[in-house]
Amino acid sequence: MSGAAAPRRRGRPPRAADGDAPAARDRILEAARAEFSERGYEKTSVRGIARAAGVDSALVHHYFGTKEQVFEAAVEVAFAPALDAPAAVADGPLDGAGERLTRFALGLWENPATRAPLLAIVRSAVDNETAAAVFRRLIAAQLLRRIAGRLEPPDAELRAELAAAQLVGIVMLRHVIKAEPLASADPELIVERVAPVVQGHLTAP
Amino acid sequence: MSGAAAPRRRGRPPRAADGDAPAARDRILEAARAEFSERGYEKTSVRGIARAAGVDSALVHHYFGTKEQVFEAAVEVAFAPALDAPAAVADGPLDGAGERLTRFALGLWENPATRAPLLAIVRSAVDNETAAAVFRRLIAAQLLRRIAGRLEPPDAELRAELAAAQLVGIVMLRHVIKAEPLASADPELIVERVAPVVQGHLTAP
Numbered sequence: 001m002s003g004a005a006a007p008r009r010r011g012r013p014p015r016a017a018d019g020d021a022p023a024a025r026d027r028i029l030e031a032a033r034a035e036f037s038e039r040g041y042e043k044t045s046v047r048g049i050a051r052a053a054g055v056d057s058a059l060v061h062h063y064f065g066t067k068e069q070v071f072e073a074a075v076e077v078a079f080a081p082a083l084d085a086p087a088a089v090a091d092g093p094l095d096g097a098g099e100r101l102t103r104f105a106l107g108l109w110e111n112p113a114t115r116a117p118l119l120a121i122v123r124s125a126v127d128n129e130t131a132a133a134v135f136r137r138l139i140a141a142q143l144l145r146r147i148a149g150r151l152e153p154p155d156a157e158l159r160a161e162l163a164a165a166q167l168v169g170i171v172m173l174r175h176v177i178k179a180e181p182l183a184s185a186d187p188e189l190i191v192e193r194v195a196p197v198v199q200g201h202l203t204a205p
Numbered sequence: 206m207s208g209a210a211a212p213r214r215r216g217r218p219p220r221a222a223d224g225d226a227p228a229a230r231d232r233i234l235e236a237a238r239a240e241f242s243e244r245g246y247e248k249t250s251v252r253g254i255a256r257a258a259g260v261d262s263a264l265v266h267h268y269f270g271t272k273e274q275v276f277e278a279a280v281e282v283a284f285a286p287a288l289d290a291p292a293a294v295a296d297g298p299l300d301g302a303g304e305r306l307t308r309f310a311l312g313l314w315e316n317p318a319t320r321a322p323l324l325a326i327v328r329s330a331v332d333n334e335t336a337a338a339v340f341r342r343l344i345a346a347q348l349l350r351r352i353a354g355r356l357e358p359p360d361a362e363l364r365a366e367l368a369a370a371q372l373v374g375i376v377m378l379r380h381v382i383k384a385e386p387l388a389s390a391d392p393e394l395i396v397e398r399v400a401p402v403v404q405g406h407l408t409a410p
Contacts, residue, residue, distance in 0.1 A: 038332075039332065040245075040332050043247065043248070122331055123332045125381070125382055126328045126331050126381055127243075127244070127245050132381075132382050132383065135382050135384070136382060136383070136384045140385075158386050158387065158390055158394070158398070161378060161384060161387045162375070162387070162398055162399065162402075164374070164378065165374030165377070165378050166371045166374055166402070168373075168377050168378060169372065169373035169375070169377065170367070170370040170374070172370070172373050172377060173369065173370050176331055177330055177340050177341060179366065180341075180362075181363050181366065182363065182366045182367070185363055189360075189363070190367075193364075194367065197402055197405065197406070200405075201398070
């Protein structure tokens with residue numbers, strides 16, 4: 001702010017050299033998503049994110065705070081559009097919820113823009129409690145609260161989670177482990193097979 | 206062999222100082238399972254395994270070769286008893302296969318002796334191709350080949366894999382992410398809900 005031009009590693013970060021703060025902020029988020037999805041939470045550093053974004057580490061801390069906060073911002077900003085979808089999934093007619101939820105979950109992973117932050121969460125959540133908590137929170141907030149609230153007790157939350165488990169498992173084998181034949185299967189064939197199963201978890205007696 | 210007593214980091218490893226080679230070999234495997242399951246493949250080092258086992262790194266290389274080979278030995282030795290079970294799962298009557306497979310998969314994860322190597326595979330497979338290949342091989346060899354061979358074509362392998370996906374997802378949410386209510390659910394309740402779904406994947410029209 002006071003025009004200090006000498007590079008400093010600590011203290012107030014300089015304004016982005018290119019003078020375009022929103023662009024720098026977006027570059028940091030994009031770099032963070034790429035780093036977290038490629039390396040997982042533990043192996044990703046704020047310094048590595050800053051390097052990939054072409055900014056100083058101090059600017060990353062300035063915009064986002066700790067590494068944990070960068071992680072949350074990176075995955076949650078990317079989720080913002082996707083997180084509106086469960087409303088439509090959960091709020092439509094209950095007897096089509098299985099297919100809507102299946103198409104929604106598979107669609108998130110077919111779309112490169114949402115696949116990267118999702119991979120970041122999965123790769124991070126298996127060995128880091130912070131990332132696991134973000135995963136749990138996404139599942140709890142979006143799925144259990146919205147969908148389970150409409151199911152018959154008892155075990156409404158367990159039903160919703162078993163439905164989610166079917167989809168989580170498909171995504172793990174198809175997109176993370178890449179096991180054939182699921183990795184190359186036609187998405188429509190998967191929907192055809194899986195939507196009735198998800199529906200059964202939600203509403204079968 | 207020639208009685209060299211001075212510590213060396215390279216070349217032929219000394220025999221285990223305690224003179225008990227099988228015990229040292231077992232300690233290395235146990236340490237490897239613990240390290241891989243806690244840290245995942247990438248962050249585990251042969252040096253760290255050797256330290257945890259109380260032996261020299263050279264002895265680890267002597268018995269097992271590369272880190273990849275230590276990993277395979279650590280997870281596959283632990284699987285040896287478990288890998289006999291799919292025969293019984295796959296070779297019994299087909300109309301009970303859903304329940305047998307569900308009980309088998311959940312049982313592997315309820316048992317601490319098999320949970321550690323499984324966690325090692327999952328934590329490693331999400332960000333390492335070697336570990337992902339081991340995962341794929343276990344699924345392909347044990348599940349797809351044995352069970353899918355008995356199912357109706359077409360899509361027999363896809364059916365077996367979708368059944369596996371349901372179980373993989375449950376294990377991810379229950380044992381890795383620890384999302385409630387699944388993390389604390391009674392295993393018998395899970396079997397009751399999930400066995401018919403797994404059976405449906407395998408044999409429903």
